[in-house]
Amino acid sequence: MTEHTAETVPHLTVVDHPLVAHKLSMMRRTETSTAVFRQLLREISQLLAYEVTRDLPMTTERIQTPICEWDAPVLEGRKLALVSILRAGNGLLDGILELIPGARVGFVGLYRDPVTLKPVQYYCKLPSEMGERVTIAVDPMLATGNSSAAAVDLLKEAGAKNIIFLCLLAAPEGVARMKEAHPDVRVVTASLDERLDEKGYIVPGLGDAGDRMFGTK
Numbered sequence: 696m697t698e699h700t701a702e703t704v705p706h707l708t709v710v711d712h713p714l715v716a717h718k719l720s721m722m723r724r725t726e727t728s729t730a731v732f733r734q735l736l737r738e739i740s741q742l743l744a745y746e747v748t749r750d751l752p753m754t755t756e757r758i759q760t761p762i763c764e765w766d767a768p769v770l771e772g773r774k775l776a777l778v779s780i781l782r783a784g785n786g787l788l789d790g791i792l793e794l795i796p797g798a799r800v801g802f803v804g805l806y807r808d809p810v811t812l813k814p815v816q817y818y819c820k821l822p823s824e825m826g827e828r829v830t831i832a833v834d835p836m837l838a839t840g841n842s843s844a845a846a847v848d849l850l851k852e853a854g855a856k857n858i859i860f861l862c863l864l865a866a867p868e869g870v871a872r873m874k875e876a877h878p879d880v881r882v883v884t885a886s887l888d889e890r891l892d893e894k895g896y897i898v899p900g901l902g903d904a905g906d907r908m909f910g911t912k
């Protein structure tokens with residue numbers, strides 16, 4: 696590990712949970728099939744959703760139980776915006792939507808040019824009233840951070856102010872890039888990996904998340 700840790704990067708949360716770590720190790724294995732990879736990502740996404748929503752603002756609503764009237768805790772404000780960074784973000788989105796079915800959903804289409812490692816945008820469709828929603832942007836991989844920084848630029852252009860970036864694996868380089876470009880955005884990840892290789896892949900990583908999820912090359 697490098698010197699970057701959850702302690703030295705306070706805007707970074709590494710979800711430290713045995714089930715997450717075990718499932719993630721299974722996902723990293725080369726021999727894990729596409730079907731199992733997708734299923735594991737769905738399972739992990741729900742554990743991460745539990746963590747990433749921990750500090751959502753709450754209010755109370757007067758309700759009638761069979762016994763009495765009561766001020767019951769409920770989520771405050773407008774419905775969450777979940778934004779998937781295509782393609783691979785959809786692997787995290789599906790499981791989280793099961794837990795938060797009322798969330799509004801946006802998509803940012805980006806792919807990383809394999810030579811320049813710069814993001815190329817091909818799509819953007821976001822919910823209305825982004826300025827009034829907590830926005831959770833999801834993409835399994837935070838490598839150079841170029842894609843996530845560009846995606847957050849688009850979210851902010853649409854008015855989003857309260858943004859969390861949720862990923863599965865983060866490289867220290869990507870965490871640093873996000874901190875520099877968007878210091879107000881909290882990054883939540885299942886693992887802070889060691890580094891990037893010469894092609895910009897996360898080490899030890901799990902390879903190309905989109906390809907592993909969809910069986911492409």
Ligand SMILES: O=P(O)(O)OC[C@H]1O[C@H](OP(=O)(O)OP(=O)(O)O)[C@H](O)[C@@H]1O
Nearest residue numbers: 781782783806807838839840841842905
């Ligand atoms: O931090 P970065 O260096 O920008 O790399 C991370 C990006 O690369 C992957 O997407 P990819 O370009 O492979 O597109 P895909 O989801 O369509 O496979 C990943 O899902 C991120 O979006």
Ligand SMILES: O=c1cc[nH]c(=O)[nH]1
Nearest residue numbers: 838896897902903904
């Ligand atoms: O390791 C990496 C880096 C970027 N994108 C991926 O899918 N994997």
Ligand SMILES: [Mg+2]
Nearest residue numbers: 903904905906
């Ligand atoms: Mg890919």
